[in-house]
Amino acid sequence: MGxxxxxxxxxxxxxxxxxxxxxxxxQPVDISTHGxxxxxxxxxxxxxxxxxxxxxxxxxxxxxxxxxxxxxxxxVFHLPGGAKLMVATAFILVGTEVLxxxxxGQKAWAEVYFTAPKPDALQVQAQAGQFAFYFRYPGxxxxxxxxxxxxxxxxxxxxxxxxPANDIEARDDIVTAELDVPINREVHLMLHAKDVGxxxxxxxxxxxxxxxxxxxxxxxxxxxxxxxxxxxxxxLCGLGHYSMKAYLNVLSQEDFDKWMKDRAAEQ
Amino acid sequence: MQGKSGYVAxxxxxxxxxxxxxxGPSGGTVSGKVTYEGTxxxxxxxxxxxxxxxxxxxxxPIVTETVVTGPNNALDNVVVYVSAGAxxxxxxxxxxxxxxxxxxxxxxxxxxxxxxxxxxxxxxxxSHNIHxxxxxxxxxxxxxxxxxxxxxxxxxxxxxxxxxxxxxxWMHGNFxxxxxxxxxxxxxxxxxxxxxxxxxxxxxxxxxxxxxDQSQEVTISGNETKPVNFVFKAKPY
Numbered sequence: 001m002g003x004x005x006x007x008x009x010x011x012x013x014x015x016x017x018x019x020x021x022x023x024x025x026x027q028p029v030d031i032s033t034h035g036x037x038x039x040x041x042x043x044x045x046x047x048x049x050x051x052x053x054x055x056x057x058x059x060x061x062x063x064x065x066x067x068x069x070x071x072x073x074x075x076v077f078h079l080p081g082g083a084k085l086m087v088a089t090a091f092i093l094v095g096t097e098v099l100x101x102x103x104x105g106q107k108a109w110a111e112v113y114f115t116a117p118k119p120d121a122l123q124v125q126a127q128a129g130q131f132a133f134y135f136r137y138p139g140x141x142x143x144x145x146x147x148x149x150x151x152x153x154x155x156x157x158x159x160x161x162x163x164p165a166n167d168i169e170a171r172d173d174i175v176t177a178e179l180d181v182p183i184n185r186e187v188h189l190m191l192h193a194k195d196v197g198x199x200x201x202x203x204x205x206x207x208x209x210x211x212x213x214x215x216x217x218x219x220x221x222x223x224x225x226x227x228x229x230x231x232x233x234x235x236l237c238g239l240g241h242y243s244m245k246a247y248l249n250v251l252s253q254e255d256f257d258k259w260m261k262d263r264a265a266e267q
Numbered sequence: 268m269q270g271k272s273g274y275v276a277x278x279x280x281x282x283x284x285x286x287x288x289x290x291g292p293s294g295g296t297v298s299g300k301v302t303y304e305g306t307x308x309x310x311x312x313x314x315x316x317x318x319x320x321x322x323x324x325x326x327x328p329i330v331t332e333t334v335v336t337g338p339n340n341a342l343d344n345v346v347v348y349v350s351a352g353a354x355x356x357x358x359x360x361x362x363x364x365x366x367x368x369x370x371x372x373x374x375x376x377x378x379x380x381x382x383x384x385x386x387x388x389x390x391x392x393x394s395h396n397i398h399x400x401x402x403x404x405x406x407x408x409x410x411x412x413x414x415x416x417x418x419x420x421x422x423x424x425x426x427x428x429x430x431x432x433x434x435x436x437w438m439h440g441n442f443x444x445x446x447x448x449x450x451x452x453x454x455x456x457x458x459x460x461x462x463x464x465x466x467x468x469x470x471x472x473x474x475x476x477x478x479x480d481q482s483q484e485v486t487i488s489g490n491e492t493k494p495v496n497f498v499f500k501a502k503p504y
Contacts, residue, residue, distance in 0.1 A: 132317055132436050154431065155439025156333045156477075157311035165504035177314035239396060239410065240434035245317050266312065 002068020006061045013057040020050060028203050031225040031250065035206035037108035044104055048097060112207070117220035121186035124179065127160055128211040129194030131240030133231060134159040135179045139172030140264055146170075152194075159194075174263045180249045182256035183226050191217040199235035202248055210235055223250040295487030298460035299494050301347065301453050301473055302340040305501035308477075310334065313437045320392040321370035321435075332375045332439070333477045334501065341457030342499055344376045345475045346427075346443040348450035349461065350482060352469035356447040358383035362419070365440070367395045367411070372430060372440030376476070378450050379442070381425055387411070387418040396433035399442060401426055408433055427474060441476050473497040 019025065027039060079086065125136040125144060138144045145167050152161040162170040181187045191200060193211035200219070201208040209219050233244035251259060310330040315322045322328075335343040363379030365372065368390040379385060389395050389411040397418070398408035404422045410433075411418060422428070422444040432438035443450070451459040461471070464487050474480040478499040485493050 129436060131434055153333075154436045155331065155429070156308075157313065157331050157437065159436065165502070171504075178316055240394075243317070243393070243434060247316055 002064055006065035006068065009057060009061040009064065013054060013061070017050065017054055020046065029225065030206060031204045031223050031227070031229065032206055033222040033224060034108065034111045035204075037111060038206040041101075041105045041108045045101055048101065052097070112219070112221075117188035117218070118186050121188040121220060122181060123188050123190070124181070125160075125190045125192055126179070126200060126211075127192045127194055128198035128200070128233065128237075128244075129159065130196065130238050131233070131244040132177065133179075133200075133233075133244070133246040135176050135246075136160055137174040137176070137260070137263070139174050139267065141169060141172055143169050145173050172264065172267050174260075174267065176263065178247045178249055179231060180251055180256060180259050181223055182253045183223055183250050185253070186220055186222045189219040189221070191219060196237050197235050198233045198237050198244070201232045201234040202229055204229045205248070208234060223248075226250045226252060294462070295464045295466065295490060296460060296462045296492040297464060297469070297471055297485055297487070297495050298492055299458070299496040301342045301345040301457040301459065301475075301497045301499070303334075303336065303342045303478075303499045303501040304340065306503045307334040307336055307501035308503055315370050315435070315437065318370050318393055318435060324369035329369070329371060331437075335375070337456045339456075341453075342475065342478075343453050343455065343457060344374075344441075345453040345457070345459075345473050345497070345499075346376060346378050346445075346450060347453065347459045347461065347471065347473045347497070348378070348443070348445050349447055349464070350470045350472035352467055353447045353449055353464070356380060358421075359448070362386040364388065365442075366390055367397070367432070367438075370395075370432075370435050370438055372438060374440075374452070374454075376441045376443060376452050378445060378452050380445055380448060382421050382423055385420045385422070385442070387420070389413060389415055389417075394434060395438075397430065398433045399428045399430045401428045404428065404444070427476075429476075443474065471495050473499075475499055 030036060030039060123138055123144070127134045127136065136144065145162055146169075147161045148163050149161045151163050152158060157175070160173075160175060162173055162175075164170045189200070191209060191211050193213040196213060198211040199208060200211065205221055205223065207219060207221055209217060211217070227250055229248045229250070231246040231248050233241060237244065310332070312328050312330050314328065332344065337343055358380045362384040363377055363386065365374075365377050365385060365387045367373075367388065370391060370393070387397055392413050394410060394412045396408055396410045400406065401422070403426050404424050407420070409418050422442070424444070425446045426444050428442040428444065430440040430442060443452075449461045449464060451461055453459050466488050468484065468486045470482050471485055472480055472482040478501070481497050481499070483495050483497070485495055487493060
């Protein structure tokens, strides 16, 4: 019975490693300048976790095979040092692994979070609310008007709480339901939650960041391929969470300029 | 002789009929037009790309409906009703119907009476969650996946109630819950007509979701038609 279990364990282990090792799961296309670093990090993590997984499971199967069916009364061999040394060793091994991943990954992380966007980056504010994303561009004057939550009037398409009656800066702010950006230009996205926690996730951009009520969080990226990509909310935010999405349109500079001009004319 | 009396009886019957038809249910009428002066706010295009099943129902994208105007400064979606002078009416048996179609509320403004059945249908391939926001009636919100039978509700107090969808933030409508049957909602040109008003003194009120309300007094003394017009001040923002 013990030997049978060892065989089953080995089969399950190898079968679950097979699709990973042979790259059956293809990564979605990467459309960002920083995405390759994230992909490398994911690959390193998978390799490290994969070796640990294979080693642990196969060793387990080996011991089960070797020591199964033994008669009672045989002497048990203990490693020197007892449980304390075992725990300490495991702690150091796992700690080293996590630390190594952290050291390897710090560059990928820093590129997104510890470097400031360039001053000429395109400024866009992203607002998440139950259950849609809205985006705001500063308009012709290049300035974002201040927000007044009491002025939010969704039936009137005032999703951000602008006050165009009293605030001239608000009159040219462009509010859209899709995020349109030009190719090869840095975008500085300021995340703002209207109600509860949400998340901004574009897998092709290799970006995922929570919206936190009360905090204005910052993200920056440069898209390198034109196309239409999904922006999803990946933080359970309520009843309509499943339908909370928007689209990211990466346009050529020419198309983007035209799009921006058309939006400005609508104001 | 017999033939003659039959003739007279017939004549009398005809006269009685004529009187009944003439004076019966008609009564007086208040009719007029609702217009605006000034510049109304520019309505904004609604982008519903996140809900493709709805977006594809609109060949050209729809716009917000907080101010809907017509030719010659006509103002639509104004509820004109008798706010004082008429007794409260019992609710009619037929339901007031409100539809969710193309991620839009149809009609944008629905007027009905206190305790009248309100029937809300979902004609979309997506879930809606209708959430009227009353201040004095009981508040509720109801989820309605595609294919769900219509929701039936009633309101027991007169009130103007904004309506929103908890899933689609751009969806917006209004309920006007009224005490009597003398009301109209202006459409396609701002004109309205309130018929069957017995002689008496009435307050006629016009309500608009963005511009508030206005009232006028009118006295009906017979089968007359009294003109009443309302002019709202439009603001660009």
